[in-house]
Amino acid sequence: MFKSLGKYIENLVFVLLINLMVFVGWRVALYWFEFQSPYFFYLLLIIPVLSCWFVWKSGNVHAEIRLSTLGNFAGIKRNWRVFFKSSWFLFRMLSLACLIIVIARPQSKSSWQNINAEGIDIVIAFDVSASMLAKDFRPNRLQSAKAVAETFIEKRRDDRIGLVIYEGEAFTQCPLTTDHRVLKQLLSEIRTGWVEGGTAVGLGLATAVNRLRESETKSKVIILLTDGVNNAGNIPPITAAEIAKTYGIRVYTIGVGTRGKALSPVALGTNGQYEYGLVDVEIDETSMKQIANMTGGKYFRATNQEALKRVYNEIDQLEKTKLKVTEFSRKKEEYFWFVVAAMFFVVLEFLTRITLFKTIP
Secondary structure (H helix, E strand, O other), rough: OOOOOOHHHHHHHHHHHHHHHHHHHHHHHHHOOEEEEEEHHHHHHHHHHHHHHHHHHHHHHHHOOOOOOHHHHHOOOOOHHHHHOOHHHHHHHHHHHHHHHHHHHEEEEEEEEEEEOOOOEEEEEEEEOOOHHOOOOOOOHHHHHHHHHHHHHHHHHHHEEEEEOOOEEEEEEEEEEEEHHHHHHHHHHHOOOOOOOOHHHHHHHHHHHHHHHOOOOOOOOEEEEEOOOOOOOOHHHHHHHHHHHOOOOEEEEEEOOHHHHHHHHEEOOOOOOOEEEEEEOOOOOOHHHHHHHHHHEEEEOOOOHHHHHHHHHHHHHHHEEEEEEEEEEEEEEOOOOHHHHHHHHHHHHHHHHOOEEEEEE
């Protein structure tokens, strides 16, 4: 009785192992492949049914032989063949599982994307007047503004960006380009004192508009940065804003400088170096807001470098490059190796049954 029970338990553990192997193999196949006819996986339920039949049959089939004595068998231990005598059933179930996977049609998927970027044309108009050397930013306003602008440029990979600088006059430091390496190099070379002194905000804005007026892109943007009040040039800032509006150009204006007083250049010394003193920070915020509102942009006040970074980050979020993504895919049938595996297990079952585990009726 106990031997029979032990045999039942042994066979039960064996078939549970078989079902576990089939389940794991099925999950792995689902992970690696897509299936054209996954409903055929319901056929895998046959394996637990056949396993139950195997346990029942193996417990009810007994071969008998009559011997006069069992003394000659005393002390003989079971060898490895006894433990693996039912392995043929394992091979049969694995071959069946492979065939079911074959008829479910495993397929691999190759996919790729074609991305068309609709960039934005952006011109950064920099105030490089002497007041931009004020030390309320570290090391000064100009160097801080250049560093933050460089980071902004690096983020705008699909956009054409140009650079205009202005003091009492204005000129184009870099026309619109996608070669951002050259643009950053020209940005790093910006210095004060290149042209007549003063702050010609209107002229700087008009020069930036002139760089964009023939652009055919749908989105045209100017980032106008200043730390003062328009006091030079022959074009009022509002007039330049009206021209920008005519060409559908949005203008984001940035006022740079702390509130109150700042250590700023007050005179040029005999050695060519500026002398510094505390000077009231005056920014024509009314005009800057009006320019932004007229053109559909926005005005920002940056009182330190961190605030300036946040300004550029917000502009980066407001002006997103449009991407058109087209996805292509191609499927490939992957049943071949499952057929090979099924044939391998069938042959293995046949060979083990006629050799290692052959039984005599």
